Amino acid sequence: MVGLVAPPRLDDEGQPIPRKAVERVGSWGRFRDLYGRATAWALPEAQQALQNGVFELVVTEVSSGVAASAGAVYSVDNDNEDWLTFNFRCKGTAGNGLSLELTPKRFQNRVQSYELTIKDGSEVIESHRNLSPLPGSSRFVGAVLDASDSLVSAAVANHAVTDYSTADVLSTDAHSTVVAKIGNEDMLTVFKLDSGTPDVEFKRVGSAEGDRIEVKRDPGGGGEVLLFGGLEADPKVLGALADALNSEVDLAVELVAAGGSSSLAGGVDATVAEYTTALDQLVDVPDVDLVIASVQDLDLTRGAQIYGAVIAHCENMSADAKGRLGFGQVPATTTDAENIDLVGSLVSDRFALFAPNGVMGAAVGRIGSLSYYQSPTFKSLAGLGAIEPELRTEQQRAYLKAKLVPIAELPGRGNVVVRGITTDGDQINVRRVADHAVRGVKQIGELFIGKLNTEDGRNALKQKLNEFLLQMAAESAIVPSTDGTDPAFKLDVYSTQADFALGIVRVDLAVRPVRAIDFIYATVLVQV
Structure with a gap:
């Protein structure tokens, strides 16, 4: 059984979702239900392990006050005022570098909706159409992304609805155009009326709770109130109004022609101490025998420190007759010499280090699927595709001499564990x-x-x-x-x-x- 240290998933407000100290997961569908697509993206080891036959994952999340999720902000008309914000749904660096493309879609030379595309390099991983930036709308971009379990969440920047017009009352006629604004001054025009539409009146109404907005259809004829909502920092009022008026009058919603390309940035991983604390959650789970720490921001220094904590955890548990093996992988951007040097700081009969980066979950899943006495040497691995970078024969020999486990594609066998050994040279x-x-x-x-x-x-x-x-x-x-x-x-x-x-x-x-x-x-x- 594999114990897995994972990053937390964030809710729609950007806060970690409360969970039990550990969760047991026996299938990929169950993992997706519990943790969502963003955590699955940040934690590829989970899918790899399950694809390779591991019986069960015991997942514990890293609770961090330092980690932050990657984000991107769109503004309007090159203004400094924020308009829409996007955030990766999982803390850490996994979202850094994902690109967003927000494209206004026009009909009869008027912006009617938006299209959002999310890419990893040149690969399109998500595409969402017919989106609205108005929070009360049924196609509000934030609601659509939530419903589809997107990698990112979206929200309207937290501006107060500061001005609807220069007058307290806006009674429309056949020649009226602007009827509502959101943001500071005229930063964003929200609504325009087509000619010939019935009168709609926007009126500020003072109350004990403060100024509120009342919206009436055909005010001269004593028409009904369509919407009554607060003015204070509530852009949802305008979104609900868009849907209400479109059903009551011939209203055309004109949206700002903003958008373009942006990249998620600013994601920060948890500290070494926070990873170590998360490992402690596995102490009271006696049936775990294999341990993975999924580290997003993995470099030589953090790798040596976090994997050192994994070794200490496994040795302490083994001293209590709960034998465990820990596993790690080399960073993605290091050289062969640096990888070999990393092994030298992690020598233990309770730890194995894999190369190249990105193969650890599959290798550990395969080990977990084998009978305890079977060796993973030359056992095939599923779900990896073409391994990048491909390890040449000379690299494999150098890694094996240094007691580092290479994963490579062998003719007629596919991707295999070249030799399953711990960092002290013994067989796993x-x-x-x-x-x-x-x-x-x-x-x-x-x-x-x-x-x-x-x-x-x-x-x-x-x-x-x-x-x-x-x-x-x-x-x-x-x-x-x-x-x-x-x-x-x-x-x-x-x-x-x-x-x-x-x-x-x-x-x-x-x-x-x-x-x-x-x-x-x-x-x-x-x-x-």
């Missing part, structure tokens, strides 16, 4: 077999806590442990020595007189984990 499956043995002994031992320390009691414990180890031997998880002189395991259960006085029973256990074939040396004799 050897450590998993040892951890399985420790967990099994602990679980069986706990069944005997509180029972009598008699010869029969100790023999019963020994028989249960022997049964467990024989099952491991039957699975070929533990094996005899190659010459057959040493058994797959040795077991002794006893209690000295001093132990007896303290209520202690001792178990001495030795196991020989099976090892995978990593190399084949062939000697070929050519005879004449």
